[in-house]
Amino acid sequence: MIEFLMPSLGADMEDGTLIEWKKRTGDSVKRGDIIAEVETQKGLIEIEVFDEGIIEKLLIEEGTKVPVGTVLALIDPIEVSLETKKEKPIELHPIQEKTTEGITQEAEREIHIKASPLAKKMAEDHHIALFQIKGSGFDGAITKEDVEHVIAQRDVIDKEKTVIETEKTVASSEAIRAAIAAAMSKSNREIPHYYLEKKIDLTKALTWLQEANEQRKVQSRLLPVVLFIKAIAKTLLDFPDLNAIWDNGLKPKKDINIGFVVALHNGGIMVPAIHQADLKTVDEIMQTLNDIIPRARAMKLRSSELSDGTITLTSMGDGGADAVFGVIYPPQVAIIGFGSISEQPFAENGMLGVRSVVNATLAGDHRATDGLTGSQFLNLLARNLQKPESL
Amino acid sequence: MNEDEIKKNIFQLLKKIAPDTEPSVLKPDENIRETLGIDSFDALQFIIALNEKLGIEIPEKDYGKTNTLSDLLSYIMNKIK
Amino acid sequence: MENPVMNTTLTYREALKQGIREALQNDKDVFLMGEDVGRYGGAFAVSKGLLQEFGEERIMDVPLSESGFVGAGIGAALAGMKPIVEVMTVNFSLLAMDQIVNNAATLQHMSGGQLHVPLVIRMGCGISKQLGAQHSHSWEPFYAHIPGLVVLSAGTHEDARGMLRLALLSPDPVVLFEYTGMLNLEKEVAVDSDILDISKAKVLKKGKDITIITYGIGVYKCLDAAAELATVGIDAEVIDLRVLRPLDEFTFLASVAKTHRAIIVEDAWRSVSVSSEVSARIMEKTFYDLDAPVLRLCGIEVPIPYPAHLEEAAVPQIQDIVNAVKKMIHHD
Numbered sequence: 001m002i003e004f005l006m007p008s009l010g011a012d013m014e015d016g017t018l019i020e021w022k023k024r025t026g027d028s029v030k031r032g033d034i035i036a037e038v039e040t041q042k043g044l045i046e047i048e049v050f051d052e053g054i055i056e057k058l059l060i061e062e063g064t065k066v067p068v069g070t071v072l073a074l075i076d077p078i079e080v081s082l083e084t085k086k087e088k089p090i091e092l093h094p095i096q097e098k099t100t101e102g103i104t105q106e107a108e109r110e111i112h113i114k115a116s117p118l119a120k121k122m123a124e125d126h127h128i129a130l131f132q133i134k135g136s137g138f139d140g141a142i143t144k145e146d147v148e149h150v151i152a153q154r155d156v157i158d159k160e161k162t163v164i165e166t167e168k169t170v171a172s173s174e175a176i177r178a179a180i181a182a183a184m185s186k187s188n189r190e191i192p193h194y195y196l197e198k199k200i201d202l203t204k205a206l207t208w209l210q211e212a213n214e215q216r217k218v219q220s221r222l223l224p225v226v227l228f229i230k231a232i233a234k235t236l237l238d239f240p241d242l243n244a245i246w247d248n249g250l251k252p253k254k255d256i257n258i259g260f261v262v263a264l265h266n267g268g269i270m271v272p273a274i275h276q277a278d279l280k281t282v283d284e285i286m287q288t289l290n291d292i293i294p295r296a297r298a299m300k301l302r303s304s305e306l307s308d309g310t311i312t313l314t315s316m317g318d319g320g321a322d323a324v325f326g327v328i329y330p331p332q333v334a335i336i337g338f339g340s341i342s343e344q345p346f347a348e349n350g351m352l353g354v355r356s357v358v359n360a361t362l363a364g365d366h367r368a369t370d371g372l373t374g375s376q377f378l379n380l381l382a383r384n385l386q387k388p389e390s391l
Numbered sequence: 392m393n394e395d396e397i398k399k400n401i402f403q404l405l406k407k408i409a410p411d412t413e414p415s416v417l418k419p420d421e422n423i424r425e426t427l428g429i430d431s432f433d434a435l436q437f438i439i440a441l442n443e444k445l446g447i448e449i450p451e452k453d454y455g456k457t458n459t460l461s462d463l464l465s466y467i468m469n470k471i472k
Numbered sequence: 473m474e475n476p477v478m479n480t481t482l483t484y485r486e487a488l489k490q491g492i493r494e495a496l497q498n499d500k501d502v503f504l505m506g507e508d509v510g511r512y513g514g515a516f517a518v519s520k521g522l523l524q525e526f527g528e529e530r531i532m533d534v535p536l537s538e539s540g541f542v543g544a545g546i547g548a549a550l551a552g553m554k555p556i557v558e559v560m561t562v563n564f565s566l567l568a569m570d571q572i573v574n575n576a577a578t579l580q581h582m583s584g585g586q587l588h589v590p591l592v593i594r595m596g597c598g599i600s601k602q603l604g605a606q607h608s609h610s611w612e613p614f615y616a617h618i619p620g621l622v623v624l625s626a627g628t629h630e631d632a633r634g635m636l637r638l639a640l641l642s643p644d645p646v647v648l649f650e651y652t653g654m655l656n657l658e659k660e661v662a663v664d665s666d667i668l669d670i671s672k673a674k675v676l677k678k679g680k681d682i683t684i685i686t687y688g689i690g691v692y693k694c695l696d697a698a699a700e701l702a703t704v705g706i707d708a709e710v711i712d713l714r715v716l717r718p719l720d721e722f723t724f725l726a727s728v729a730k731t732h733r734a735i736i737v738e739d740a741w742r743s744v745s746v747s748s749e750v751s752a753r754i755m756e757k758t759f760y761d762l763d764a765p766v767l768r769l770c771g772i773e774v775p776i777p778y779p780a781h782l783e784e785a786a787v788p789q790i791q792d793i794v795n796a797v798k799k800m801i802h803h804d
Contacts, residue, residue, distance in 0.1 A: 116763040118732050137764065138800075144732060144763040213451050218442045221451070223431055265411035265428065293432050317431045319424065 002051050004073040006066050009040055016040045017065040018072065021058055028054045029075065036072065053077040115142035122147040128154070176268035187330050191246075192366040195325050198378035200385055201348075202341055202356045208388035225315045226285045228338050229258055230391045231384040232313060233277035239377045241369050242362075243310045245331040250368045259309030259329060260289070262296040270296040271329060273309040282391060316340045323359035333365035334374070336381075397445070397467055401460070404440045408433045419461040447471065478663040485655040487632035488518045492556065495637050496526050499554060502640060505532040505541060506558030506594075515560045516596065516655055538568035542593065546576050546645075549591040554640050561596040561652065562611045568593075569614075576645035577620030588643040592636060596652040597625075598689045598739055602783060605775035610740040610787075612688065615647045616716040616749070622646040623717040624670055627691030629659045631714060634667035642670075651689050671715060673723040679709035682797055683727040685750055686737040687713040690788065694737055697793035706801055716746055721753050728754050732763035735796060739787040742770035769796055 006016055017039040023029055035049040056074040060066060113130045115123070119142045123130055126147070133150050135142035205227050213221045233256045236243045240252040257273040264270060272292040277285060295301055312329050315338040322342065326335035339359040346355035360381060364374045384391065405414040405427065412427040424434055438449050447470045449457060457463040482490075495502050504519060504526075510533040513520030523531040534541035538559055545557035559565045565572070572593065579587045599608045615623045622644050626632040632650060639646040676691070677698050686694045691712045698708040709727050713719070728734045734754055736747035747768040754766050769788040776786050 116732075117760045118763040121760045141764075210451055218439050218448055221435060223435060225431070263430065265409055289432065294436075 001056060002053060002075040002077055003071045004035065004049065004051075004075055006038070006068050006070045006072055007047060008068045009038075009045055013040055013068060015065055015067045016045075018060050018062055019044065020062055022046075023055055025055050025058055028052075028078075049075070051075055051077060113142065114140060116144065118144050119147045122151075126151055126154075176264070176270075180268060183329060184327050187327050191328050191330060191333075193328060193363045194366045194371055194374065196362045196364070196371060196374045196378055197323060197325075198360050198362075198375075198382055200358050200360050200382045201346060202358050202385065205385050205388040206341070206356050220283070220286070222282060222286050223289070224341060225317070225338070226282050226289065227385065227388055227391060228315060229260070229274060229277055229285050229313060230280075230282050231381055232311075232336055233258060233280075234391060235377060235381045235384055236311065237278060238380060239373065241373060242334040242364065242377055244333050244368060245310070246333050246365055246368055247331055250333065253310040255308075255310065257308045257310045259312040259332070260292070261312060261314040262293050264297055270299070270301060270306075271309060271312060272296050272301050272305040273307075275305075275308060311336065313338070323361055325361050326363045328363055328365055333368035335363045337361040337363070392445075392471060394464060394468065397464060397471075398460075400444055401441075401463065404437060404444060405429075408437050408440065417460050420459050422458050423460060423463065424458070441467075445471070479660045480663050481658050481660050482629065483655065484629055484632050484651070484657050484659075485516065485518055487629040487661070488626075488636075488650060488655075489520070489522075491633045491636040492519060493522065493525070494633075495556065495640055496522070496530060498637065499640065501552065502554045502556060503530040503532060503548075504556045504558065505534050505545060507534060507536055507541075507560050509533060509558050514558070516652060518655075519558075538564050539571055542568035542571040543575065545591050545593070546571060546579075546589055549576075549589045549645070550579070550587055555591050556636065556640070557591060557593045559593055559595045561607065561609075562598075562649070563607050563609050565593075565595050565611070572615075572621070572645070572647070573618055577618050580644065581620060589645045590640070590643050592639045592642075592646045592648055594636070594648045594650060597649040598651050598653050599776055599783060599787060600652040602778055602780055604778050608776035608783070610688075610738070610771060612649055612716055612738075613740050613745045613748075616719075616746055618717070620644065621717060622670075623649070623715070625649045625687040625714060625716055626651070627686070627688045627712050627714065628676075629657075629661045630667055631712075633661070635670055635714075638667070638670045649688060653689055654692075657692070671718075671720065673711050673713045673715065673720040675709060675723065675727065676712050677708070677710040679707040680731055681707045681709075681801060682733040682735060683709045683711060683724065683731045684735050684737060684793070684797070685711045685713060685724050685727075685747075687716060687746065689739050690737040693788070693790050694793060696790045697797070700790070700794050701797055704798070706797060708797060713746070713750070719749065719753070721750075721757070724750060725754065725758050728758050729761045732761055733800060734762075735767040735769065735793070735800065737769045737788050737793055739771050741773045742768055743773065745770055764800055767796060767800055769793060 009016070019037045019039050021036050022034045029035060029049045030052045031050055033049050034046045036047045038045050038047050053075040056076045058073045060070070060072050114135060115130055116137065120130070122144060123133065123142070128147065128150055130142060133142045133146050136146050137143040202224070206224065209222055209224060209227065236256050241250060243256050244250055244252040255276050256278045257275050258277045259271040259273050262270045262272065274280070274285060274288050274292070280288065292301070292305065309329065309332060311332055312326065312335040314324055314326050314335065316324055318340050320340040323339040324337035326337045328335045337360065341356055341358045343354050344357040346353055346357060360378060362374045362378055402414040405412070405423070409427055409429055414427060417423060417426060423429065429437065442448055445467065447467060449466070453466070456466050492504060496504065504522065508515050509519045510523040510528065510531045519531065534544070542557055542559065545555040548555045559568055576589045576591060579589055597612065598610050612623065612625060615621055622639070622642055624635050624639060624646060626635050626649065635648060639648055676695060679698065684694045684698060694710050698710050701708050709731055711724050711727055713724070724734070736750050738745060738747050740746060742748070747770055751766045751768060754762070769792055772786045774786060777783050
């Protein structure tokens with residue numbers, strides 16, 4: 001008589017519950033037949049029988065939990081016929097590793113540009129987009145040499161560029177209007193703006209500026225907006241969430257590139273970026289303005305200047321409106337506005353005086369930041385403008 | 392340099408700073424910047440240009456004395472003398 | 473006045489013998505034990521004449537039991553001797569692997585630093601000539617895998633002569649791979665070209681276009697390949713790793729950072745090999761300096777065939793190296 005036991009279905013199994021017998025007393029079974037279902041910690045498992053014979057007796061009732069090794073049933077063995085089964089011979093193959101010629105996915109090839117890590121790094125350092133480089137490496141990969149080639153060519157192109165771009169950008173004012181319309185509509189559609197305003201006393205800043213300008217030749221005089229730009233850049237160092245873009249989530253930017261709104265004489269605006277404004281001195285910012293404002297008005301900007309902005313500043317200049325509430329330029333998450341500077345009655349320490357005052361505003365993307373952040377930003381901006389000498 | 396010559400120079404420089412405008416239509420008492428839509432940056436460029444062309448330096452505190460064409464003319468005439 | 477460099481021509485076999493003789497002369501605690509190293513003069517005639525010169529106490533024939541005599545060597549080392557144990561070839565070293573891996577390599581660690589095993593195990597390695605699959609192994613990667621061992625590979629005549637003396641100074645067990653396929657190879661060697669360290673890889677040829685990293689039997693092949701590449705304007709740097717454990721990564725990483733390309737050449741099978749390790753480290757530490765994927769030329773993953781032409785085709789040859797480098801640089 002063969003004893004059929006509760007099998008161990010893994011080293012961690014101590015017992016099992018017999019849920020259902022699949023065979024009855026008197027049934028004949030052969031190797032591989034399912035004799036019962038057993039519930040274990042790993043779920044309901046079908047139990048096979050490994051012998052051939054007739055079930056003599058089922059010893060355990062359905063629903064009983066028993067330890068591994070318990071006799072569940074008795075099987076009466078019968079003579080196994082010795083008829084030789086014709087088994088298909090197993091084919092013998094040497095074990096061989098499959099080799100692949102590097103992984104290339106056809107589908108990806110269209111969008112993924114192959115470039116060596118070194119080439120990628122060089123291209124990034126030189127602000128060259130990979131799609132502008134033709135790869136000469138294996139499988140069309142971009143190599144160091146290819147990048148060097150483009151860098152060498154660029155110097156030549158840069159010289160010609162101004163000419164070409166003038167021709168190209170006899171961009172009609174309609175085209176500019178359309179571009180503004182598209183960007184601003186997108187902004188208004190997608191960005192939930194919040195608006196904050198802060199009145200800032202500029203007396204100290206303007207006094208400092210006046211004294212500074214007295215020392216200077218007319219060619220190197222500074223405009224108040226330079227102080228605004230520098231103060232914004234300095235303040236942003238403490239508010240990385242405002243110097244950022246929104247691209248399926250907030251992505252703070254390392255460089256502080258302040259997009260500066262330049263009004264064109266025939267209508268329309270251009271927003272060239274002042275790169276890394278936090279690292280520039282006020283004089284360098286003024287030089288940058290002297291460079292980019294005329295080029296913006298002549299529409300001779302470089303693509304990096306048009307696309308690198310991480311935040312925008314719109315400044316009304318003197319004689320303009322008192323305050324401006326900007327529309328964020330997507331994918332940026334904030335725009336700062338400065339109204340025109342004016343003399344106003346200003347109360348401080350219980351005294352009333354006349355001060356030069358400007359209304360600074362912030363329009364923020366409410367997906368990215370909340371009013372508290374914006375408010376703290378404007379407060380620090382105001383404080384920074386009280387110390388023009390350390391800007 | 393007489394007044395007409397100075398005026399001619401002013402118009403030339405303004406035209407260069409703000410090419411889309413027509414300075415010659417300016418009336419003597421009109422605010423130059425408001426009429427021509429010149430912002431503070433352009434204004435500074437204009438003052439730099441006057442300096443380079445006519446050799447006169449207008450300090451910041453005198454900006455208020457150069458708002459209209461007639462003011463500007465008399466200011467420059469005074470300086471040149 | 474400069475000393476004129478005196479050169480002498482010698483075979484790899486002679487270089488090995490000079491190294492052993494010098495080691496025996498330098499230190500009375502050093503002795504050589506192994507199968508047939510005495511009366512027969514060594515299976516490859518490396519120790520011929522040493523028995524007559526140094527006597528039976530120091531040149532010891534042992535029974536054919538790798539596990540037994542390597543174990544005896546470990547015991548002698550623990551007792552203060554400096555044994556040179558010759559395991560005839562790497563192919564038979566599997567029988568002694570338990571002694572090497574479980575005793576020699578672990579005792580310092582398991583005794584809390586109280587026990588040292590200053591033992592040098594020499595093994596003939598690699599393909600010789602038509603010795604069949606089970607006698608043609610390149611198993612440097614096995615031993616390079618084991619912490620506790622120092623693993624050296626003598627790919628040049630200088631190292632064949634000089635590595636042993638320095639290996640005997642190591643407080644840790646050293647596995648020294650020698651190459652039976654090079655025994656009869658003659659090279660010109662400076663008379664006083666004593667090597668000074670066994671901790672660093674060596675740049676054998678400077679170059680700027682690509683770094684060829686190799687060891688053992690690959691060294692002279694790569695140097696020959698580099699010479700041929702120079703004729704087509706490719707300036708290859710050739711590095712002999714020399715020390716397979718602990719790996720001197722600084723040398724090859726610095727080179728790759730300069731050339732921006734790397735190819736690794738070895739006879740051992742590619743999977744889980746020394747080149748796997750070198751390649752991984754290059755990727756980990758110089759990724760942004762790479763201008764091309766790291767390439768490996770290794771043994772074809774089959775038991776080494778017996779027929780001469782197939783045997784030759786199973787491991788990288790000079791022309792394979794030249795072609796691979798050209799393809800990498802000229803992309804054709």
